Amino acid sequence: MSVSAYELSLQMTRTPRLDDRRERLLDAAARLFREHGYERTSVRQLAEAVGILSGSVFHHFSSKEEILLEVMRSTIERMIARLREASDSGAAIEEKLFNLIRAELELLHGPTRDGVAVTFFQWHSLGQDNQRSILSMREDYEKIWLNALEQARKQGLIDTDPFVTRRLLTGANGWTIYWYKADGPLGLDALASQVCQLMLKPASVAESGV
Amino acid sequence: MSVSAYELSLQMTRTPRLDDRRERLLDAAARLFREHGYERTSVRQLAEAVGILSGSVFHHFSSKEEILLEVMRSTIERMIARLREASDSGAAIEEKLFNLIRAELELLHGPTRDGVAVTFFQWHSLGQDNQRSILSMREDYEKIWLNALEQARKQGLIDTDPFVTRRLLTGANGWTIYWYKADGPLGLDALASQVCQLMLKPASVAESGV
């Protein structure tokens, strides 16, 4: 670099409105944590990504772990909002389940993918206390799932234990971040259909999209 | 500790037969990597776990990454052997699929669980080259799966794409390490049955165990 981070920052408007920089730090953190993992991402790398020096990061966050925590916290909020939307929309339980699956896959592969991937797979990088607090936030998200699956079981659409089913589904969906390419030949709707086909008993699978 | 690592090592038989210490290092590494993750496990911790000093580790391995690589390599060998056993044994394709699922769950929760968990979830801690080499080893393992699933599809037991199905199954099974307790109320056979029930189309699920 021929231009220092300091000079670069002067080219932009200094003292940006509100906590815009904080947002940018969280976005960059989500991306870097996803790409390289939490412990392989240094505070210096993160700072460089938004054009400041490493020490300045601690003006916005009190520790590196707090950044990870905040990435997860804000992500879970969005996840819950998105899932609730899918849960409330559909009428028939079959459609509802499809919408839920599709929503989770969207979260995993849409604009929120960095934060969601980090939330799914990097909670073990948190200390015990923060791990517990994140886990309890995720429970609200899981409750939406369990309600839907319980409903599906009562209506005979599923003959497996809702709890176990959800856990298996969590793994199946979460793992897609390691192989599914959103810009590949398999569309997100088609993927959601396949997942649905595995979950639901009869041939009554919602063939909505694609 | 009131007794130094050195004194401790003198209490044991020095210069143990063959590469027994190497084995012990790999075992300890698998356990520590699984429990705390690769980058959160220091060479010093690993050394202490087997009663030597950190520098001595590099008499057995040329780098920390080589230890991870070796853990994965030896694990994949065992995984392939175990899966091939399951694949060759069963006659009917239904039983075969059940055996494969049960074998993978056994690998994930039996004595090999540390290495298997590390192999499943920590390949991103390897450098690019080693990542590729491990990935190519895993392909042999996946081939066994794909063969079985393709066979199942031909016989109408499955109506989803074998490749996609396997990926989803990988996630579902792998994720069990985060929630399934082998000493809990749900037996391994029961779990395998539930997974089978999700995979296979009709009620023709093998209800062998539990």
Added chain:
DNA sequence: CAGTCTACCAAGCGCTTGCTTGGTTAGCAA
């Protein structure tokens, strides 16, 4: 019984890490 080799210790090197400290600048309010 000398020579060799394996497995280790003891010490520490060079580097990176998360984080702190003290000072500086731009923007805003009175």
Added chain:
DNA sequence: TTGCTAACCAAGCAAGCGCTTGGTAGACTG
């Protein structure tokens, strides 16, 4: 104009990291 504050830089500290080096004790070999 002055005073305050948020946002940052510049410098660096202490701790921990992976790994190296030089030496040595004990077992094995001819």
